Amino acid sequence: DQQVKQxxxxxxxxxxxxxxxxxxxxNSMFDYFLWYKxxxxxxxxxxxxxxxxxxxxxxxxxxxxxNKSAKHLSLHIVPSQPGDSAVYxxxxxxxxRGNKLVFGAGTILRVKx
Amino acid sequence: NAxxxxxxxxxxxxxxxxxxxxxxxxxxxxxxxxYRQLPEEGLKFMVYLQKxxxxxxxxxxxxxxxxxxxxxxxxxxxIQQVVRGDSAAYxxxxxxxxxxxxxxxxGTQLSVL
Numbered sequence: 255d256q257q258v259k260q261x262x263x264x265x266x267x268x269x270x271x272x273x274x275x276x277x278x279x280x281n282s283m284f285d286y287f288l289w290y291k292x293x294x295x296x297x298x299x300x301x302x303x304x305x306x307x308x309x310x311x312x313x314x315x316x317x318x319x320x321n322k323s324a325k326h327l328s329l330h331i332v333p334s335q336p337g338d339s340a341v342y343x344x345x346x347x348x349x350x351r352g353n354k355l356v357f358g359a360g361t362i363l364r365v366k367x
Numbered sequence: 368n369a370x371x372x373x374x375x376x377x378x379x380x381x382x383x384x385x386x387x388x389x390x391x392x393x394x395x396x397x398x399x400x401x402y403r404q405l406p407e408e409g410l411k412f413m414v415y416l417q418k419x420x421x422x423x424x425x426x427x428x429x430x431x432x433x434x435x436x437x438x439x440x441x442x443x444x445x446i447q448q449v450v451r452g453d454s455a456a457y458x459x460x461x462x463x464x465x466x467x468x469x470x471x472x473x474g475t476q477l478s479v480l
Contacts, residue, residue: 258409290471297371297458297471298410343409353400353462353469354423357409 257281258346260358269367273331277344277358280325284346288355289318289329292341301342302329334365369394371461371472379478380449388444388475392461399442400469401434404456416442449479
């Protein structure tokens with residue numbers, strides 16, 4: 255059973271435009287959500303997170319939106335840059351479970367210059 | 368400050384052999400996590416250890432897999448009598464505390480022939 259789903263395997267965006275990566279979850283007990291970025295031959299690196307008590311968190315070019323009623327979150331990158339080309343993983347956890355994260359399958363983002 | 372170090376980067380084993388994957392956490396981190404990524408899937412939690420103790424092994428297969436994090440030395444993920452289905456990327460992560468940010472290593476790619 256996939257508790258965290260990223261339904262778009264890949265996304266292609268022009269440099270300077272907005273990239274929107276989507277993620278859906280099924281477990282209503284999840285209360286903390288994270289996005290990780292992964293380059294080939296490297297481990298995932300933390301990008302941005304959001305607690306379930308918020309609906310938006312912003313960090314520079316990256317904004318994460320959470321819609322709890324729809325069990326949906328999205329990552330917006332604006333403006334997109336070629337260096338943003340990577341695999342993006344959505345992850346979720348229940349607060350008291352520490353770092354036992356449940357990951358989606360990832361979305362490959364390609365930013366064309 | 369060196370990041371999370373995993374070795375080897377690539378490991379090839381024949382069916383029935385043993386695989387040993389090593390992980391040295393970041394300096395000052397006493398919490399270690401192992402995740403596995405099968406092809407076309409997201410990372411899946413395997414085990415969480417804190418120095419000399421297994422805290423949560425709910426993601427570990429019941430047979431053939433074991434993990435340790437001794438007082439001295441790296442954390443070891445051991446897979447006995449490997450099968451083709453064990454072929455995957457194994458990522459180690461560490462954190463300074465239970466609910467603090469995870470830092471991932473570059474992973475070990477295990478290939479079982």
